[in-house]
Amino acid sequence: MSVLEIQDVRARYGQIEALHGINLTVDEGEVVVVLGANGAGKTTTLRAICGMVSTSGTVNLHGTNIVGTDTADIVRMGVAHVPQGRGTFPELSVVDNLNVGAYVRKDKEIGADIDKWFEIFPRLAERRTQLAGSLSGGEQQMLAVARAMMSRPKVLLLDEPSLGLAPLIIDDLFKQFASINAELGTTMLVVEQNANLALGIASRGYVIEAGEIVLSGTAEELRNDDGVRAAYLGV
Amino acid sequence: MSLFLQRMIEGLSNGAMYGVVAVSLVIIFKATTLINFAQGGLAMFGAYMANVFAIEQGLPLIVGILLGAAVMAVVASGIERVLIRPFDPSNHLPVVLITFGIAYILQAVAAWKFGTEFKSFPSPFPSGPTDHIEIAGARLRYERLGVVLVLIIMVGLVHLILNRTKIGLAFRAVSSNTESAKLVGVKTGRTLNFGWALAAMFGGVAGGLVAHFTQLDSGFMDKILIFSFAAATLGGLDSINGAVIGGLIIGLVESPIQPMVRDYVPGFHFLTSDLALLVAFLLILGVLLVKPAGLFGTTRVERV
Numbered sequence: 001m002s003v004l005e006i007q008d009v010r011a012r013y014g015q016i017e018a019l020h021g022i023n024l025t026v027d028e029g030e031v032v033v034v035l036g037a038n039g040a041g042k043t044t045t046l047r048a049i050c051g052m053v054s055t056s057g058t059v060n061l062h063g064t065n066i067v068g069t070d071t072a073d074i075v076r077m078g079v080a081h082v083p084q085g086r087g088t089f090p091e092l093s094v095v096d097n098l099n100v101g102a103y104v105r106k107d108k109e110i111g112a113d114i115d116k117w118f119e120i121f122p123r124l125a126e127r128r129t130q131l132a133g134s135l136s137g138g139e140q141q142m143l144a145v146a147r148a149m150m151s152r153p154k155v156l157l158l159d160e161p162s163l164g165l166a167p168l169i170i171d172d173l174f175k176q177f178a179s180i181n182a183e184l185g186t187t188m189l190v191v192e193q194n195a196n197l198a199l200g201i202a203s204r205g206y207v208i209e210a211g212e213i214v215l216s217g218t219a220e221e222l223r224n225d226d227g228v229r230a231a232y233l234g235v
Numbered sequence: 236m237s238l239f240l241q242r243m244i245e246g247l248s249n250g251a252m253y254g255v256v257a258v259s260l261v262i263i264f265k266a267t268t269l270i271n272f273a274q275g276g277l278a279m280f281g282a283y284m285a286n287v288f289a290i291e292q293g294l295p296l297i298v299g300i301l302l303g304a305a306v307m308a309v310v311a312s313g314i315e316r317v318l319i320r321p322f323d324p325s326n327h328l329p330v331v332l333i334t335f336g337i338a339y340i341l342q343a344v345a346a347w348k349f350g351t352e353f354k355s356f357p358s359p360f361p362s363g364p365t366d367h368i369e370i371a372g373a374r375l376r377y378e379r380l381g382v383v384l385v386l387i388i389m390v391g392l393v394h395l396i397l398n399r400t401k402i403g404l405a406f407r408a409v410s411s412n413t414e415s416a417k418l419v420g421v422k423t424g425r426t427l428n429f430g431w432a433l434a435a436m437f438g439g440v441a442g443g444l445v446a447h448f449t450q451l452d453s454g455f456m457d458k459i460l461i462f463s464f465a466a467a468t469l470g471g472l473d474s475i476n477g478a479v480i481g482g483l484i485i486g487l488v489e490s491p492i493q494p495m496v497r498d499y500v501p502g503f504h505f506l507t508s509d510l511a512l513l514v515a516f517l518l519i520l521g522v523l524l525v526k527p528a529g530l531f532g533t534t535r536v537e538r539v
Binding site for chain 1: 401404405407408410411412414415416417418419420421422423533
């Protein structure tokens with residue numbers, strides 16, 4: 001069954017429509033990638049899911065339409081969003097960033113979860129009392145991912161996690177995404193320009209251009225598509 | 236020397252009151268980058284409520300002041316919900332104008348309900364002619380020292396609330412990055428509402444302390460608000476500790492420093508205490524020109 005089912009979604013910023021009726025689905029436990037150039041509507045797609053842009057159409061989360069639902073409530077329904085540019089809390093310490101990531105939880109395992117993510121990202125553990133604003137770009141992205149996972153989401157939305165990071169760090173990060181998906185079964189929707197990496201961890205993908213889905217298929221099909229190869233794989 | 240020490244304690248206790256009001260300004264500013272000009276009015280109304288509870292109903296004064304502050308917290312929470320939240324928070328002008336409007340409405344209601352004549356207001360601390368300790372010939376009055384003690388307690392309390400409670404964590408998150416706060420499930424409206432209530436409670440307590448020294452009328456907080464604004468600007472509008480230190484500095488400038496300059500620096504005999512407000516305004520101007528982030532404020536750098 002589809003965890004996330006987007007039907008004929010349109011999104012607009014003021015007078016300008018950024019998504020012209022897109023359809024996509026993400027199944028339970030799947031990693032799905034949305035490829036597209038700058039301004040194609042990748043970020044807007046994620047914002048439409050989270051209720052952060054004026055949206056019409058249907059976004060079914062586990063079969064419930066969440067269009068018009070308050071962002072904070074969508075988070076409570078199990079969606080975590082790592083926004084473009086990390087979206088950490090610069091004036092809060094690393095450990096408080098993780099604490100606030102667990103804001104929607106009421107169980108007693110928050111401390112244990114923080115320790116777990118410190119084990120996965122040891123560089124964050126070294127900086128636990130430092131303010132998030134003082135971290136490097138790579139560390140901020142680790143923190144943003146760990147913070148999103150602190151809410152124990154069923155669906156993780158990742159907005160261009162590779163943006164502005166060094167290639168080695170990006171490789172590490174995507175390995176972590178793959179292992180989070182494998183071990184915790186977290187469903188992921190990743191938007192990326194770095195098609196090579198994203199298709200490496202995804203089972204399926206979509207290509208978005210000027211606010212419309214122009215292509216969809218398995219990772220293998222997209223990797224072999226001439227248009228995708230020319231536009232996103234540089235071959 | 237003893238006169239200097241005595242004036243210094245006076246300055247510090249005035250400064251403590253400015254500090255408490257400045258903290259209430261900072262709480263709102265941190266979260267919204269707005270100056271709430273209704274803060275003085277809320278504090279004034281809190282003092283009148285304390286007057287109702289303590290003097291008219293006969294409750295102990297401390298209880299009256301705390302109840303007054305609690306009532307103002309509820310009032311501020313209502314104001315935020317009805318008059319502030321419907322407006323786009325990134326568009327500051329309408330909201331600032333609304334806070335001005337609220338200040339005048341509170342003054343009008345106070346004058347209408349409680350009368351326009353000055354009322355004396357007791358101190359929650361011993362304030363008889365002999366209630367003081369003497370150090371080096373200076374009389375340090377308990378009513379003055381008590382105000383400083385209240386400041387210390389209040390600031391400790393706000394740090395506890397912000398750093399040790401869940402709502403405090405949410406408040407700091409909203410202050411740091413509103414959009415990300417929504418993305419971790421924080422209800423930003425409710426969180427800001429809490430900020431308004433907390434700030435009004437601070438203001439209410441300050442009002443109950445200041446009224447003893449100025450007497451009670453519908454405009455008694457106006458001047459205090461200007462000094463507190465100067466204090467918050469000096470300390471850094473987003474720094475709670477900065478607001479406290481700024482308050483104490485303004486208090487010291489007003490009390491021992493300004494009279495000393497007047498008495499001992501040739502050519503400054505015109506600097507009477509009536510000009511204290513002018514000094515406060517010059518200080519605001521100076522800080523905004525030279526170091527807009529204040530002494531302890533964060534200079535925000537936008538990563539692009």
